[in-house]
Amino acid sequence: MIRVRQLQKVYRVGEEEIHALRGVDLHIGKNEMVAVMGASGSGKSTLMNIIGCLDKPTDGSYELDGQRVAQMSEASLALVRNEKIGFVFQSFELLARQTALENVELPLIYSREAGLTSRERERRALRALDRVRLSDRVTHRPNQLSGGQKQRVAIARAILNQPAILMADEPTGNLDSVTTNEVMEIFRQLHAEGQTVLIVTHENEVAAYCQRVIRLRDGLVLSDLPIAQDQAGQVIA
Amino acid sequence: MILSPYFYSQAIKLALSQIWANRKRSLLTALGIIVGVASTTSVIAALSGLKTSVLTEFESFGANRIYLFPNRPDDKPRNLYPREKIRIKPWEVLELQTSCPSLRAITPVTEFGVSIASEGRELDGITVVGIWPDWHEAENRRVIDGRIFNRIDESGERQVCLLNQSAIDELRLPANAVGSHILVDGRRFLVVGIVETLQSRMFGGDSNTAEIFIPFSVAIKLQSTDYFIRVVALAKSADVSEEAKAEIQRTMRRIRGIQPGDPDTFRAEAIDRYIDQFKSLASGITAIAAGIVGISLLVGGIGIMNIMLVSVSERTREIGLRKAVGATPAAIMMQFLLEAMVLCLAGGLVGVIIGKLFAVGLTMIPGARLEHADVPLWAVFLSFAFSAAVGLGFGFFPALKASRLDPIEALRHE
Ligand SMILES: Nc1ncnc2c1ncn2[C@@H]1O[C@H](COP(=O)(O)OP(=O)(O)O)[C@@H](O)[C@H]1O
């Protein structure tokens, strides 16, 4: 599903070179639910952005769903993002003036599938909203929704095109513990329905929803363990 | 990269909702375009209205009329072309009458100043005009009372005359002047008819001038040897007026024995020439108006560019998100171009509406001769085309900037 080899990312800021990733190897199989953890600045977001095709690695290879995407053109990457990737952000990124339904339909604007009827678009968006249990908030605008509900709309938007992978960079970073559980329940359920999920988080409670934890430090994989062993290791350390 | 119809419908919907959400700002931004389009369409409306009324007047005045004047060729010494040589003679007019099949009417006209007297008054320096009966048809001026001259008046050199209303008033003749007598240069003339007042407001517009007409033969006799003749002719239709003019030129050259290569000693003019002159004047003014619109659209365009840059920077996060869910650079570019164009077209639409209202206002100004003022369809299309072009041209740079935004940086904005 996702295979990353010797992934490197170097940022140049003036004279200085910042090695955000120093050679990461990873494999994530179909229908896994994986947490990425690590201190601030360890390279989690950089890794997520590359896997999410929002950014290109400086070196290394990346294969997504059988496609080598590391050196694709920008337009091709846009297509990959549209069809294969669902991205959830910490701060929701909903369009304020649009309803929940319109926000969820957004990826279809850029879809390759020509000739979708408006009824079909709506049907898909409603189905996605149903999967995040927001069927009763379809015509609400973001300012009429709670933080947890906003993040669920964002998840519905991410799963609209049935992506190969659903990724989230600190999706609960702006939420309290009650709504965190509300959102994580949705991820757990989507995973149960067969979705591959990759979540960046600081919180052990969030990681606890996953089966496997990858820990980064200074741009390298520090550990990659099943959740039980990882949590045990944390207690010892 | 093909963008779907759904993309376009959403992009236009988004553009309209953006304009509406920032309606004050949009209005201020589009003001340059609105003012430019409104002022130009108004000027064009006024001009085309003026053109219509002037052309109708020309037509009623007689688009198929031809004038013939004696004319000394330019740059030729006076002694080679003495006055007598270029003067139009009565027999030449007779020859033209028989040799020009495209003419419907032709008359010589000779004018001279004399003193006129009636029982009540004596007037000095009044212009008397000698004409043939064809004059009425050639100049399109009928007799409203009495009769026109006949052959016998002309051939018998009878002392009869036609007056207009001003002449009757000035000579203090009875209201029914036909049958009265007046003295022209001391000779007794019988008033046989009243000529209608000149209708045209454009040429010889002073309908208050006293006019006195006498038979052409009499007028020549009264002037002794020094007379001046011009000719007024009417072609059978406006279509053949050029041909009729050519016939007159050919005939004159033939009867005057002008050798090929030698210049004309006369000048024939069709009224079309005046129409052409007016038309070129009008299109000159239209071109100036178009230049004005060009400048104001340029100014408007800079405003558009500025506001689009503001919009791109305000919506950086939105652009990042759209890219994250699969928008290609081309899609982002197209969306912002459409937004600039929709903004400009909306401005153009408001401008055209204001121009139309202005045109309606113009038609209501009494005496302004703008009753036909209207924004022509081509001006409407041109306004929209210009507005769209401004949107495209000045929206390009902001759109390019938006399309090149890096999605990660865009999402980190603010
Ligand atoms: N656009 C950038 N330019 C320069 N340095 C960057 C940029 N993005 C991230 N970095 C640097 O790369 C390292 C990894 O950052 P990031 O992946 O955001 O870490 P995390 O998400 O784990 O906190 C940090 O040192 C950060 O400062």
Ligand SMILES: [Mg+2]
């Ligand atoms: Mg981060």
